[in-house]
Amino acid sequence: MLEVRGLEVRYPRSTRPALRGVDLRLDRAKMAVVGSNGSGKTTLIRAILGLVPLAAGSITLAGRDVGRIRGEVGLSTNLPEVYRLLALPIRDLVRVMAALKGGDPGEMDRRLDEFELAEVGDRRFHELSTGQQKLVGDLFAVCFRPALVLLDEPFDNVDFSRRRRLVRLLQDFPGDVLLNTHELDLLASFADWQLALMFEGRLLGPFEVSELDRLYLSRGAPAGALAVLETSLGTFSVTRDGGDRPVKSATSVNALVEALA
Amino acid sequence: MNLWRSYAKAMLTNASLWFWAVAFMVFWLAIGAFLQSSGVGSSHSAVTAYTSAWYAVIVLIALSLLAAAIAGSFAYGSASLAYAFRWSRLTPKGYLASIVGGSAVLGLVLNVVLLGATAGIFGARFSAAIVPADALGLVGVSMLGGVFFLALAATLALVAIDYLGLRSSNFVGYVPLLLSFVLGNAQTDVALPRWVIYGSPFNDLTSLLYQGYSGTTPTVELGTSSVALAWPFLLVGLLAWTCLLVATTLLLLRRIRARSIEEGRQI
The missing domain is CATH 3.40.50.300 (P-loop containing nucleotide triphosphate hydrolases)
Incomplete structure (x- = not known):
């Protein structure tokens, strides 16, 4: 609460x-x-x-x-600055965030697939389009059971x-x-x-x-x-x-x- | 993926860091070997001493370049760290352990590359095998040096983030580099007092690197005579500074403030 x-x-x-x-x-x-x-x-x-x-x-x-x-x-958020811990490709960032949050990285992978964002895995957060950044932040926010x-x-x-x-x-x-x-x-x-x-x-x-x-x-x-x-x-x-x-x-x-x- | 492995990977795949901390340093090793060595005697001991002095200063400056890069990363990551310490399993201690591990690995890799470059370049210049006397010791010292510079850079960056504002962080990032340049070169050009060398972690590090490469004890001039520096004191000095700075970094990390990177703009 x-x-x-x-x-x-x-x-x-x-x-x-x-x-x-x-x-x-x-x-x-x-x-x-x-x-x-x-x-x-x-x-x-x-x-x-x-x-x-x-x-x-x-x-x-x-x-x-x-x-x-x-x-x-x-607690989780889609504020982009929260995900700028490291300048890593999204695929690696998912693994780091899952480890830090104690979640399953597969959950985020599935969400990225579901939103047709699988191709962003090799790119860094700042290399994504504005809309993609927003969506990746949204999906990070709801993943790992907050x-x-x-x-x-x-x-x-x-x-x-x-x-x-x-x-x-x-x-x-x-x-x-x-x-x-x-x-x-x-x-x-x-x-x-x-x-x-x-x-x-x-x-x-x-x-x-x-x-x-x-x-x-x-x-x-x-x-x-x-x-x-x-x-x-x-x-x-x-x-x-x-x-x-x-x-x-x-x-x-x-x-x-x-x-x- | 472990955070320390991510850090090590991010640093080891950083092309800019490789250029400035390795390629640029190799360039200076070549300058030292081929353009500035005209006054060096021909004896093996003179050549070894000259090579070792260059190696020690170059490793010092390479590690300080690494420190400047790390300081910048803290400024970019302040909000994500402030968030992660509250809302994930990451603790300041765990984070510090991760970046210490990553920096030790990078210090090791940098040292191995610069060790090979030094032996190759100076060996070619003097047509002699100038190999390090204690390669294993050098590996240990360079890893410790990597951790020292990480802790120094982190302390300075966090003081700027927590208290001074990000505009200052642009400048404090250069402090390790400036101190390395001044103190590293001062030891080869000026007769620094023994207490300065023992008390200065920069000179502790260069002296230990010199001794590890040359196999001879570095000395300081005292009037007309010279006195040998004791490596245990040098090691204790470097270790003490490293521990102090690691502890300070931990305290500062616990109260890190989320700053917008835009605060760092000068104009």
């Missing part, structure tokens, strides 16, 4: 925190975090991974502070046919998943997942992806709002069954916020 409480992350020379007051709980569940570019989604994943220092708050996994975990809990998978824009630059395969893979994945995306139209594939919205480092939710049709973003703070958010662009609220703009009406959260602001 992942539990994030009062999380705040600040980057040097940044005027506002990258994350502030983030609370999140994921227990035998899958959640999509939707937000604009630069809203803090990737920072949230990096904070959970222990790759950025926390200014405030705590992150626990299976009841243990993530800062104190040393390999006892399975308890929790963190995915940052897993569909970016991935072609349509492989996107469908990846959706099926994530739907069937037996563990917890936290998936970042700014593509609202993708969410229809994950109707039974939880949903959270991220604006300027604040996380709103959880909602249900299935209720996406009923969620609206409104200016101001009307009575009965599900969540109110002060941003640099003004005050916004998430409301149900009525409001200024249906969340689903925009192709991305960027467009939604810009339209309202």
Whole structure:
């Protein structure tokens, strides 16, 4: 179980925190975090991974502070920098990562075959196309039986046919998943997942992806709002069954916020 | 695949490393043998001493080039290491053991190649068989030297990653090379005091390599007389520095910070 409480992350020379007051709980569940570019989604994943220092708050996994975990809990990600331990061909990198994660390299080989990526085995990570890098990172993330998978824009630059395969893979994945995306139209594939919205480092939710049709973003703070958010662009609220703009009406959260602001 | 085997393989198949740490060093051995040897006496002992001094300095510089390459790799891998220490079975101790193993293997291979090149090039120049007196001892010393330079490079790189920022790592990567060049050459050109040689791991290493190749004890000038350097003190000095730096590397690895390689850009 992942539990994030009062999380705040600040980057040097940044005027506002990258994350502030983030609370999140994921227990035998899958959640999509939707937000604009630069809203803090990737920072949230990096904070959970222990790759950025926390200014405030705590992150626990299976009841243990993530800062104190040393390999006892399975967590995986598709962030590419994580797989740059050595400048090795993918085939060798699979064997190294499997050994480090205590998994079967054959599992990753099968996934690469399944996604028609067997030919990348002789190439190094940086020699792959952008889409191939993303897919190889996605497959590394779900392999070797992690308890929790963190995915940052897993569909970016991935072609349509492989996107469908990846959706099926994530739907069937037996563990917890936290998936970042700014593509609202993708969410229809994950109707039974939880949903959270991220604006300027604040996380709103959880909602249900299935209720996406009923969620609206409104200016101001009307009575009965599900969540109110002060941003640099003004005050916004998430409301149900009525409001200024249906969340689903925009192709991305960027467009939604810009339209309202 | 074991991590140390992956490291050894990655380093042994690194064409750039082979060029700078081997081919470029062989070029300098040829310069030493054919262009700078005019003042060397014709006696076998003089030729052997001259050859051994060149061999010792060249191995020192080759290993320091290896150190510069390793320091760069730490900068590229800081995020993956920070991640791996938390979310995989990899521990800082295990990782350090892997790269120590890989560096010892590379130090061994570099030494065997440079040993052969030195004997061949200087043998051809002086038309004599100038073979190492203690090849097995040289293998051991060069492996220890490989580990020393790895630990030195890792310590400097990790200080930059953990505390100074990656912009500094571009410069600290050259520190082993600069120290090797200054201290290695100083021993052949200047009468360094005995305490400097015993206390300096660079000079410990060159002195041990010199003794292993020539079979004679290196000396230091003291006024009008010369005093022999005791190899056990040299070995203890090198071992002590290596252990200290390995321990420091381990401490720094445990608190490694994930840095973006882009932080290292100077302009």
